[in-house]
Amino acid sequence: MNEIEQVIQLLSRLPGLGPRSARRAALHMIQKREGLMRPLADALDRAVENIRICATCGNIDTHDPCSVCTDPKRDDTQICVVEQVGDLWALERTGAFRGRFHILGGVLSALDGIGPEDLNIESLLSRVGPDQPVKEVILATNLTVDGQTTAHYLTERLAASGVSVTRLAHGVPVGGELDYLDDGTLSAALKARHALES
Amino acid sequence: MDWQDDGVILGVRKHGETSAIVSAFTRSHGRHAGLVRQVSSKKLRGIVQPGNLVRLNWHARLEEHLGIYSMELLQSNVAPLMLDPGKLTAMMSACALVSAGVPEHEPHPDLFETLSSLMVALDHDDWPSVYVKWEIGLLAELGFGLDFSQCAATGERDGLVYVSPKTGRAVSAQAGRPYHDRLLALPAFLLTGEVPGAADLVQALKLTGHFLNRHVLAHSSKALPDSRGRLMDRWLKA
Numbered sequence: 001m002n003e004i005e006q007v008i009q010l011l012s013r014l015p016g017l018g019p020r021s022a023r024r025a026a027l028h029m030i031q032k033r034e035g036l037m038r039p040l041a042d043a044l045d046r047a048v049e050n051i052r053i054c055a056t057c058g059n060i061d062t063h064d065p066c067s068v069c070t071d072p073k074r075d076d077t078q079i080c081v082v083e084q085v086g087d088l089w090a091l092e093r094t095g096a097f098r099g100r101f102h103i104l105g106g107v108l109s110a111l112d113g114i115g116p117e118d119l120n121i122e123s124l125l126s127r128v129g130p131d132q133p134v135k136e137v138i139l140a141t142n143l144t145v146d147g148q149t150t151a152h153y154l155t156e157r158l159a160a161s162g163v164s165v166t167r168l169a170h171g172v173p174v175g176g177e178l179d180y181l182d183d184g185t186l187s188a189a190l191k192a193r194h195a196l197e198s
Numbered sequence: 199m200d201w202q203d204d205g206v207i208l209g210v211r212k213h214g215e216t217s218a219i220v221s222a223f224t225r226s227h228g229r230h231a232g233l234v235r236q237v238s239s240k241k242l243r244g245i246v247q248p249g250n251l252v253r254l255n256w257h258a259r260l261e262e263h264l265g266i267y268s269m270e271l272l273q274s275n276v277a278p279l280m281l282d283p284g285k286l287t288a289m290m291s292a293c294a295l296v297s298a299g300v301p302e303h304e305p306h307p308d309l310f311e312t313l314s315s316l317m318v319a320l321d322h323d324d325w326p327s328v329y330v331k332w333e334i335g336l337l338a339e340l341g342f343g344l345d346f347s348q349c350a351a352t353g354e355r356d357g358l359v360y361v362s363p364k365t366g367r368a369v370s371a372q373a374g375r376p377y378h379d380r381l382l383a384l385p386a387f388l389l390t391g392e393v394p395g396a397a398d399l400v401q402a403l404k405l406t407g408h409f410l411n412r413h414v415l416a417h418s419s420k421a422l423p424d425s426r427g428r429l430m431d432r433w434l435k436a
Contacts, residue, residue, distance in 0.1 A: 015215050108424075111221075143280070148286060182274065183244075183277065185277070188277055188281075
């Protein structure tokens, strides 16, 4: 296998890229070797060297502790628990949450044999001890059976710490039309209804 | 090969970026897996969740192939259970027990009906006793039925408080007294239909757990599901 084929083969392993799109991407980079390919190779090289997993929250960054954990402007009294780094990025994009994060690294799954010991649960418990400033833990796991099971499990484990444990609301999405919603979302939205302020 | 059948989704395992291998317990085809494409689409992500009752279309070139599932929702069982940890854990436990205990492609239409009914009954107040009785029904369906009709030693029909760990038959208080420490407790609600307390439910889970381990799971070297253990923990703490 020559170098070009190797690049195509490696690119085709990326999410969203099949062999055809990998070939197109490789060709595009080859045509812009100095303007794109070399900077990309350098950036990837630096990333491989410098990327760290934050020992506190499990985030990916070039520092340990990560920039979220060390940001002095963030609220130390709130921790938002998410499944994966992608979920942290999604919440960061909204700009609506200025507390700290904790990444579980997955969810409990009977089918995949993932138990509590496979997730970053103990490190979460150590962050909500009596000598810590945390007052609220927001569980932002996905609204799947496994995500919800994990949320219930965490609620039980966190009960002894005395912190307030909250859960993301679920129901009708912004712009959603009732006629097009599935039964599960509609019944969840009905159960989670709340009074309107006048 | 094509067939259409109703099924309760038992488990979903991601496969690649956009697909999942879905295991379902169907009425006429037993426990059967299939590939579902675009499983994260708006249309499917609420449907492909364990516990939901769906109409499945399975298609493959040969019977032994994994095959492709397409499905539509018949009943969203899981949504009402999401906010209740006990009910959700019981639902997960039932799905995991069927996954671990029922051989693939072996039809059990009666068990399918009881599993479908259980998924609906879990949203009712008496769900704990319904769940335990479902486990007893699962044992019976798999050929290891428990017999609480009379004492295995004396034939008495009253005063049944034990179960033999070997035969699964009830034993009266009088006949079982010398072997008290070797017999399993028989909670009264399984005979009378009264509302069980948390301690009764724990005893009942220990009873069914013994026979599930001994007869259903031992042959496949599998353990009782974690979710069932969490359910027992909840009742122990209650």
